Amino acid sequence: MGADSDNRRxxxxxxxxxxxxxxxxxxxxxxxxxxxxxxxxxxxxxxxGENGAGKSTLINILSGMYRPDAGSTSFEGRPVQIDxxxxxxxxxxxxxxxxxxxxxxxxxxxNLMLGSQGGTGRLDxxxxxxxxxxxxxxxxxxxxxxxxxGALALGQQQQVEIMKALWRQDSRVLILDExxxxxxxxxxxxxxxVLENLKSEGLAVILITHxxxxxxxxxxxxxxxxxxxxxxxxAPEELRGRSERELSAxxxxxxxxxxxxxxxxxxxxxxxxxxxxxxxxxxxxVALAVRGLALDGDEDAVGLRDVTVEVRTGEIVGVAGVDGxxxxxxxxxxxxxxxxxxxxxxxxxEDVTRLGVGERERRGLRYVTDDRIGEGMVADLDVAMxxxxxxxxxxxxxxxxxxxRDEIDRFAExxxxxxxxxxxxxxxxxxxxxxxxxxKLLLARELxxxxxVAVFNKPTHGLDVRTAEFVRDQxxxxxxxxxxxxxxxxxxxxxxxxxxxxVVISRGELTGEVENTPGVEExxxxxxxxxxxxxx
Amino acid sequence: MSDLLSQEFLTAxxxxxxxxxxxxxxxxLGELVSEQAGVLNVGLEGYMLFGAFxxxxxxxxxxxxxxxxxxxxxxxAVGSLLMVVFxxxxxxxxxxxxxxxxxxAEGATSxxxxxxxAESRPSLGTPSELAIPLLxxxxxxxxxxxxxxxxxxxxIALAFVVGWILKRTSAGLSIRAAGERPxxxxxxxxxxxxxRTWATLCAGGLAGLGxxxxxxxxxxxxxxxxxxxxxxxxxxxxxxxxxxxPWTIVGAVLFGMSLSxxxxxxxxGVEIQTDYVQMLPFIAVIVVLVLFxxxxxxxxxxxxxxxxxxx
Numbered sequence: 001m002g003a004d005s006d007n008r009r010x011x012x013x014x015x016x017x018x019x020x021x022x023x024x025x026x027x028x029x030x031x032x033x034x035x036x037x038x039x040x041x042x043x044x045x046x047x048x049g050e051n052g053a054g055k056s057t058l059i060n061i062l063s064g065m066y067r068p069d070a071g072s073t074s075f076e077g078r079p080v081q082i083d084x085x086x087x088x089x090x091x092x093x094x095x096x097x098x099x100x101x102x103x104x105x106x107x108x109x110x111n112l113m114l115g116s117q118g119g120t121g122r123l124d125x126x127x128x129x130x131x132x133x134x135x136x137x138x139x140x141x142x143x144x145x146x147x148x149x150g151a152l153a154l155g156q157q158q159q160v161e162i163m164k165a166l167w168r169q170d171s172r173v174l175i176l177d178e179x180x181x182x183x184x185x186x187x188x189x190x191x192x193x194v195l196e197n198l199k200s201e202g203l204a205v206i207l208i209t210h211x212x213x214x215x216x217x218x219x220x221x222x223x224x225x226x227x228x229x230x231x232x233x234x235a236p237e238e239l240r241g242r243s244e245r246e247l248s249a250x251x252x253x254x255x256x257x258x259x260x261x262x263x264x265x266x267x268x269x270x271x272x273x274x275x276x277x278x279x280x281x282x283x284x285x286v287a288l289a290v291r292g293l294a295l296d297g298d299e300d301a302v303g304l305r306d307v308t309v310e311v312r313t314g315e316i317v318g319v320a321g322v323d324g325x326x327x328x329x330x331x332x333x334x335x336x337x338x339x340x341x342x343x344x345x346x347x348x349x350e351d352v353t354r355l356g357v358g359e360r361e362r363r364g365l366r367y368v369t370d371d372r373i374g375e376g377m378v379a380d381l382d383v384a385m386x387x388x389x390x391x392x393x394x395x396x397x398x399x400x401x402x403x404x405r406d407e408i409d410r411f412a413e414x415x416x417x418x419x420x421x422x423x424x425x426x427x428x429x430x431x432x433x434x435x436x437x438x439x440k441l442l443l444a445r446e447l448x449x450x451x452x453v454a455v456f457n458k459p460t461h462g463l464d465v466r467t468a469e470f471v472r473d474q475x476x477x478x479x480x481x482x483x484x485x486x487x488x489x490x491x492x493x494x495x496x497x498x499x500x501x502x503v504v505i506s507r508g509e510l511t512g513e514v515e516n517t518p519g520v521e522e523x524x525x526x527x528x529x530x531x532x533x534x535x536x
Numbered sequence: 537m538s539d540l541l542s543q544e545f546l547t548a549x550x551x552x553x554x555x556x557x558x559x560x561x562x563x564x565l566g567e568l569v570s571e572q573a574g575v576l577n578v579g580l581e582g583y584m585l586f587g588a589f590x591x592x593x594x595x596x597x598x599x600x601x602x603x604x605x606x607x608x609x610x611x612x613a614v615g616s617l618l619m620v621v622f623x624x625x626x627x628x629x630x631x632x633x634x635x636x637x638x639x640x641a642e643g644a645t646s647x648x649x650x651x652x653x654a655e656s657r658p659s660l661g662t663p664s665e666l667a668i669p670l671l672x673x674x675x676x677x678x679x680x681x682x683x684x685x686x687x688x689x690x691x692i693a694l695a696f697v698v699g700w701i702l703k704r705t706s707a708g709l710s711i712r713a714a715g716e717r718p719x720x721x722x723x724x725x726x727x728x729x730x731x732r733t734w735a736t737l738c739a740g741g742l743a744g745l746g747x748x749x750x751x752x753x754x755x756x757x758x759x760x761x762x763x764x765x766x767x768x769x770x771x772x773x774x775x776x777x778x779x780x781x782p783w784t785i786v787g788a789v790l791f792g793m794s795l796s797x798x799x800x801x802x803x804x805g806v807e808i809q810t811d812y813v814q815m816l817p818f819i820a821v822i823v824v825l826v827l828f829x830x831x832x833x834x835x836x837x838x839x840x841x842x843x844x845x846x847x
Contacts, residue, residue, distance in 0.1 A: 063723075065722075065723070065844065084725070085722060085723055085724070085725045086725035086726075088725075089724075089725045090725075095723070097723065101717065101719055101720040101723045102717070102720060103712070103713045103716045103717040103720050103721075104716070104717070105712070105716050105835075106709070106712065106713065106716070110709055110712075111720075113706070113709060114709055114710070114713050114720065114721065114724045114726070115710065115721065115724030115725045115726040116724065117706045118706070119706055120705060120706050120707035120710075121705055121706060121707075122704060122705050122706075123704055123705060123706055123709065164724075
């Protein structure tokens, strides 16, 4: 790994890889518009931008998945064409994608050997084990090479991805696409250490993120993208010796321009959690009561044990915990998508444990899933159809079995406008919308009609600052209007910002419940690790 | 009933079972490879028919069984080229193309046979046997297992070879990834299209060999629709084998025995109407599926066309 780059450090080393005027157009969207980017050895270059700013497109171009419509790339001063993933790999560019690309049924070692040994012959298991041991030391991993990839925790899977990207001895550039989105606080610290190791090995790292504080903390150089263009960058000299607050302000200005002022709030939430003074609302009757729910676990999921929680009308109750501790199972049990042999679910005092999804929905229960595209929406249908997905066959959208497009479109247009969903029109295929807009539409659909109780599963996961704040505002508004809300989130700051009360889930059990009063973070944090320890 | 355990009956059952198992073994091995790569060859039956017909024509005209079997491989592979072109490359629906291939093969082979051989109805000579010294002396097994056409031994060895290739070579690893998570294979710099192409051709060639065996060794002749659903049974065997190639031997022999049981019964004087007997393998399929359906595991990306970057 580029030892020669070390002796040039300190001066301004020539960029390892230069992108000039990169442009990529998709139907209806200019994803990248004349982007210039320099990548230097021994440096972490943070690429910051909202969802849809063009970050992913840019790294897909650099890793050979897409071809640019215009622009040029040079590597070590030579012009190159990166026209396939193989071409990128041969240049020593390794990529860790946001959506993990491991084959879950293969072992860790098999995943690492995939495509790396060339040809079709016998696999070199010995050589692969040696390389695994080398990288395991560099990255500090603690799983066996023979473990099934699908059985690892998300953080470990990501480590396998990083190993895969660095598998070749001559790796030069490592691209990390939103690497922290699935990490616990400890995992984040570990990643930080790994980045330091990689830098000292002379690697160039490109780190994609939409979180401001990560870009500042992890990046030696920051480039800000907005709507497919570079709108600003901070060189290492500019980053050093300034406070995080000062840098945040500058970057926010680059990201959002003149609207920056009104966003000050949203940035606050992210940088340092500041509690809103929640207006003391009148809490009403118990709207949702869950009593003694239990579920058997299996090798892929933890079960639930004796889960009991109540939510009153107008109340927002948070469920805090590290991902994968039974949150999804709990949400699905309440929604009626899963059955439980033990315990009961009550809506306004009425036992609905044996009722199906549709019947519970008619009683005012809504579930905003975290699996937005998949369980929440049908990617191949248009926006309007997705808006009425849960009312297929019902009036006024269908009459005597016949679909009434006008009614459907008008209803969808109303939702799109009220929730500010950015889409060319309601007949657009849903798959072309960005993640934030899909979430807005999902929220719009679930909160339409007369919701009385709603379960939100990770409602702001993967969203940019602005959309996340919008989503939280909608939840607040709905609660003010009398909705009983149960919000599941992995970010304590968010729950502190939003909730009246927070319960903590760990290994499928509720380990405690705290009122949202000053100092709540520490108590929630303590409860999160109280029992689990190994749940990361 | 003690007749059922007589040497005569068991020899006929096992020997006939192995003969009947070979077409299923070859076809299901090929199907297993292509399923692992994400290609569901509904048209397996079609490749077998192509293979059976060409193998018969070549064997009849040259007098060589081995040239005939080789021709079967070629014919099956050419048949699977249709799948490669339309489904793997042009990304049309695998099931629709598969059904089209079956219909084409049934029509084309029947027509060609009727045009050339309908009058004469020629048949080939008795297939050769390779009796293994010493082992053939073992009672029952000697006569049934160790006195077979040499291709039988090739087939059983092949199941283990294919298993080794899938598990221990780069090519095998690429094949397994192509069926489970093709985007991962693509990101690793290996062409999904090329991997699936080779796997599909492999299915075609092996199914063609199975068809050729059916005509030359099994029947000694070709008749239209000679495969009688063997292609579908082979798909079931491949699915139940969960990607572990040697399991296809077990599946193929079990189904093969359900085919040979009629002959064996006749030998000991039990007469059953052939209509009922011919239903046996299909009843066996239903029973096996009811009992073992949960055991089957299909690769996640099976029958899904791969388009880079599509959500």
